[in-house]
Amino acid sequence: xxxxxxxxxxxxxxxxxxxxxxxxxxxxxxxxxxxxxxxxxxxxxxxxxxxxxxxxxxxxxxxxxxxxxxxxxxxxxxxxxxxxxxxxxxxxxxxxxxxxxxxxxxxxxxxxxxxxxxxxxxxxxxxxxxxxxxxxxx
Amino acid sequence: xxxxxxxxxxxxxxxxxxxxxxxxxxxxxxxxxxxxxxxxxxxxxxxxxxxxxxxxxxxxxxxxxxxxxxxxxxxxxxxxxxxxxxxxxxxxxxxxxxxxxxxxxxxxxxxxxxxxxxxxxxxxxxxxxxxxxxxxxxxxxxxxxxxxxxxxxxxxxxxxxxxxxxxxxxxxxxxxxxxxxxxxxxxxxxxxxxxxxxxxxxxxxxxxxxxxxxxxxxxxxxxxxxxxxxxxxxxxxxxxxxxxxxxxxxxxxxxxxxxxxxxxxxxxxxxxxxxxxxxxxxxxxxxxxxxxxxx
Numbered sequence: 001x002x003x004x005x006x007x008x009x010x011x012x013x014x015x016x017x018x019x020x021x022x023x024x025x026x027x028x029x030x031x032x033x034x035x036x037x038x039x040x041x042x043x044x045x046x047x048x049x050x051x052x053x054x055x056x057x058x059x060x061x062x063x064x065x066x067x068x069x070x071x072x073x074x075x076x077x078x079x080x081x082x083x084x085x086x087x088x089x090x091x092x093x094x095x096x097x098x099x100x101x102x103x104x105x106x107x108x109x110x111x112x113x114x115x116x117x118x119x120x121x122x123x124x125x126x127x128x129x130x131x132x133x134x135x136x137x138x
Numbered sequence: 139x140x141x142x143x144x145x146x147x148x149x150x151x152x153x154x155x156x157x158x159x160x161x162x163x164x165x166x167x168x169x170x171x172x173x174x175x176x177x178x179x180x181x182x183x184x185x186x187x188x189x190x191x192x193x194x195x196x197x198x199x200x201x202x203x204x205x206x207x208x209x210x211x212x213x214x215x216x217x218x219x220x221x222x223x224x225x226x227x228x229x230x231x232x233x234x235x236x237x238x239x240x241x242x243x244x245x246x247x248x249x250x251x252x253x254x255x256x257x258x259x260x261x262x263x264x265x266x267x268x269x270x271x272x273x274x275x276x277x278x279x280x281x282x283x284x285x286x287x288x289x290x291x292x293x294x295x296x297x298x299x300x301x302x303x304x305x306x307x308x309x310x311x312x313x314x315x316x317x318x319x320x321x322x323x324x325x326x327x328x329x330x331x332x333x334x335x336x337x338x339x340x341x342x343x344x345x346x347x348x349x350x351x352x353x354x355x356x357x358x359x360x361x362x363x364x365x366x367x368x369x370x371x372x373x374x375x376x377x378x379x380x381x382x383x384x385x386x387x388x389x390x391x392x393x394x395x396x397x398x399x400x401x402x403x404x405x406x407x408x409x410x411x412x413x414x415x416x417x418x419x420x421x422x423x424x425x426x427x428x429x430x431x432x433x
Contacts, residue, residue, distance in 0.1 A: 012180060015183075030355055080190075
């Protein structure tokens, strides 16, 4: 069996990433899970968080997703993301701007479900900011 | 017989119209290419979502209690039609063919005693349907994807449709749009969005046992109830992308025809102009000669 998994990240508008990886860590709704070659078939919802792609024993790329779905097959791992940002492609200022925008959305929301959605967005944005700070600190 | 000056003016005006139509044709061709690329790029997401839905629906069909977006309300009394057209005209029969099909469907539904509600996407749908069905139109979305069609546009429409469904304002939702075949051929398509009909092949492939049995995390029902609203937006997005490509294709063909017609018209007018010019010269010569004879 091949020792890599084909990782695919798809947004509604286009295919974002398609490359082989040794392990992928996906932030599932009920906890993070790692996908290695030969993983049992699984479908899971994805909460806002960071997807880690491992190659040669270390993290190759980290991508922030704002929620979505993951389909895992023994040789394939597909993530359908609502929104995805590669951590390599975003700086601190942009992440902070997202947090600010999300905070404003929380304040502006009136209906209960809007508030809930905005709070979720804020939590995601804060997570992204923390991740960006973590990478730039090293 | 019109004067020479009138002919010259006429030819000049047709020529400037021809310049406009040929420019529009080239713009439409460029936009068509972009629209096709966009539709192509959006395909992987829709395909994978369909596959996931197929296997989920197959595994859930055995157990009762499928979400209402999939199973429906059990009635078909109130029908919501999403009529997707463009905001601009000058694209041949693109808009009128959609509206014609919508009218046909509305009439046959009303004959069966159903209540019809209309949600218009694009200005043309509203202007053409207002005259007969003003009271049936519940909402209009305009300027959808004016610069570039984005998923957010589709999401907005899907949210509205979903909110209406949650509020029990309709039982069945169908979208009418033009499916893109080629620049000269677009097919008016009706697609049922709610309750969502899982494509037969996707369901079969999942049920056929060739597919592995999935584990679900959290359980099937929860994933499905998260997946279905998303799927609604994706289906609408796909329809809008197809529509966008069709619109540009239709406009390109229409403008190509218009440019050719203008060319024919210029040829004909030029011929008439030259004939008239010769006739005028001949007439003047006759006048001079007969004048000289008389002296």
